Amino acid sequence: MTAADNDSISAAVEVIGDRWSLLVLRGVFRGLHRFGELRDDLGIASNLLTDRLGRLVNYEVLEKVPYQHRPVRYEYRLTESGRALSPVLVAIMQWGDSYRQDPTSAPMTLVHAQCNAPVENITRCTQCNEVLDAQHIRRADHRTSTT
Amino acid sequence: MTAADNDSISAAVEVIGDRWSLLVLRGVFRGLHRFGELRDDLGIASNLLTDRLGRLVNYEVLEKVPYQHRPVRYEYRLTESGRALSPVLVAIMQWGDSYRQDPTSAPMTLVHAQCNAPVENITRCTQCNEVLDAQHIRRADHRTSTT
DNA sequence: CAGTATCCTCGAGGATACTG
DNA sequence: CAGTATCCTCGAGGATACTG
Numbered sequence: 001m002t003a004a005d006n007d008s009i010s011a012a013v014e015v016i017g018d019r020w021s022l023l024v025l026r027g028v029f030r031g032l033h034r035f036g037e038l039r040d041d042l043g044i045a046s047n048l049l050t051d052r053l054g055r056l057v058n059y060e061v062l063e064k065v066p067y068q069h070r071p072v073r074y075e076y077r078l079t080e081s082g083r084a085l086s087p088v089l090v091a092i093m094q095w096g097d098s099y100r101q102d103p104t105s106a107p108m109t110l111v112h113a114q115c116n117a118p119v120e121n122i123t124r125c126t127q128c129n130e131v132l133d134a135q136h137i138r139r140a141d142h143r144t145s146t147t
Numbered sequence: 148m149t150a151a152d153n154d155s156i157s158a159a160v161e162v163i164g165d166r167w168s169l170l171v172l173r174g175v176f177r178g179l180h181r182f183g184e185l186r187d188d189l190g191i192a193s194n195l196l197t198d199r200l201g202r203l204v205n206y207e208v209l210e211k212v213p214y215q216h217r218p219v220r221y222e223y224r225l226t227e228s229g230r231a232l233s234p235v236l237v238a239i240m241q242w243g244d245s246y247r248q249d250p251t252s253a254p255m256t257l258v259h260a261q262c263n264a265p266v267e268n269i270t271r272c273t274q275c276n277e278v279l280d281a282q283h284i285r286r287a288d289h290r291t292s293t294t
Numbered sequence: 295c296a297g298t299a300t301c302c303t304c305g306a307g308g309a310t311a312c313t314g
Numbered sequence: 315c316a317g318t319a320t321c322c323t324c325g326a327g328g329a330t331a332c333t334g
Contacts, residue, residue: 008243
């Protein structure tokens with residue numbers, strides 16, 4: 001067994017470390033909930049969309065909610081666990097905007113619905129509230145990494 | 148062209164929407180900088196590690212820094228753009244801890260080096276500073292999504 | 295030690311057609 | 315409309331051997 005197993009990042013990677021899964025989630029966060037909406041928006045093959053939606057439902061990130069009967073049709077809604085992925089998506093989007101954005105297209109800004117002001121994703125100290133970058137973060141209960 | 152192209156998430160997904168790339172990055176954030184360290188830690192095949200390191204260097208997320216001459220040997224360091232991925236990794240780790248963690252293994256806590264207190268990744272409003280979840284975030288300059 | 299070169303296999307991905 | 319079923323192809327992934 002290597003360090004690639006059994007930690008919280010690799011556990012999360014099973015769910016979101018996949019191009020289509022991440023793009024499907026982005027779509028659901030954007031308000032696309034139905035199969036056809038997602039398929040048309042993403043340009044994903046239907047068998048792949050079926051697969052990804054099924055996986056996300058299995059991981060309890062999405063849940064199927066019937067929106068019509070006879071025939072029954074489901075839409076895909078974020079679960080609590082799915083909504084908790086919001087900071088991940090925001091962090092990714094923010095990084096993409098800053099470092100990977102095609103300069104010709106405008107960045108996609110997210111705002112606080114009440115204030116109408118931009119949101120930002122940060123990592124901060126729960127004690128002093130300071131915004132932290134990688135240099136000021138270390139692993140707890142671990143002899144300082146000597147490797 | 149579909150919505151899958153040409154936005155900041157799909158731009159970022161090219162870099163990190165891949166299991167091994169993300170795990171390599173995690174390793175570098177943890178202080179593993181040399182080829183052999185990463186290979187042994189991740190259990191990744193050497194050709195794949197070569198490929199992923201090369202891609203991350205191309206994306207200017209990592210850079211090669213010589214640490215020895217005759218023969219010259221390089222180690223892989225985060226660039227500014229790479230360090231800026233810290234919130235993404237922290238957000239992913241935090242989510243994995245909360246929702247995907249194998250209950251038998253302890254979560255991997257990150258702390259502020261000065262305070263020794265745990266860090267947290269959040270999304271907040273740049274104006275009122277409130278911590279925001281998905282329900283309070285919307286896209287700017289966009290008729291409110293009616294779909 | 296830090297890769298490069300080769301080879302093989304399996305399965306992801308996509309296209310297309312079909313169905314309750 | 316929301317999938318399921320099939321089929322095909324290509325390339326990612328891994329193992330192994332080799333090299334400056």
